[in-house]
Amino acid sequence: MVDEEGFREFVRARLPRLSRAAYLLAGGHAQAEDLLQVTLIKAALAWPRISKAQDPEAYVRKILYHEHVRTWRRRRWLEESTDAVPERGHAEDETSRTVLRVVLKEALARLTPRQRAVIVLRYFEDLSEVDTAQAMGVTTGTVKSQTSHALARLRKLAPELAEQVEESMEVRP
Structure with a gap:
């Protein structure tokens, strides 16, 4: 039943x-x-x-x-990249947040499916390395290496995301 x-x-x-x-x-x-x-x-x-x-x-x-x-x-x-990523504004408004979302979306789209899955599981779903490995059916070592490669690629594809993270860390007490 x-x-x-x-x-x-x-x-x-x-x-x-x-x-x-x-x-x-x-x-x-x-x-x-x-x-x-x-x-x-x-x-x-x-x-x-x-x-x-x-x-x-x-x-x-x-x-x-x-x-x-x-x-x-x-x-x-195959996805092809288009024009350069728009510049990020200094004001913390809806437009700058939208631009960052677009940049993140485009950067995630340029990762391999496995790298994208690792980033989504680890940082958006907030799973541990062990839980991520279990969800993907891979070893914890694979999760660690894929995470490292994916983050390095994201830093290269969208350096403005790293700048945003650094700025948000400075604002926090």
């Missing part, structure tokens, strides 16, 4: 978090919706098994990240 109501409750409770992770992985709203839809279909089909797991959300997150990599491998598309 399928616990349909249990699955619906799970989705209602976790949808914002899963949607955010899908968006950060996919890099666009339409792609994120597709990714999340496929993930939830797979989770629904496996719900009897998932619901008995110690942490069903981790299981569904793992489906999400694996589906993201699988989709990327199937498409084999």
Whole structure:
């Protein structure tokens, strides 16, 4: 017997978090919706098994990240960078925050799927190295090396992000 109501409750409770992770992985709203839809279909089909797991959300997150990599491998598309990144304004207003979001999105899109998954899991989902390794099905050492490579690449692709982090650290007491 399928616990349909249990699955619906799970989705209602976790949808914002899963949607955010899908968006950060996919890099666009339409792609994120597709990714999340496929993930939830797979989770629904496996719900009897998932619901008995110690942490069903981790299981569904793992489906999400694996589906993201699988989709990327199937498409084999190449993204080309466009014009230079717009300059960041000095005023802390909505425009500068929007520019930073765009810069971050473009920089994340230029990482490999595995690097992007590591960054999303570690810094946006706030998972530990061990939990990230478990979600991705890799070793902790792989998470550490991919994180190092991804951060180095992000610093190179979008140095203004590092400047923003430094400025926000100076403002904090």
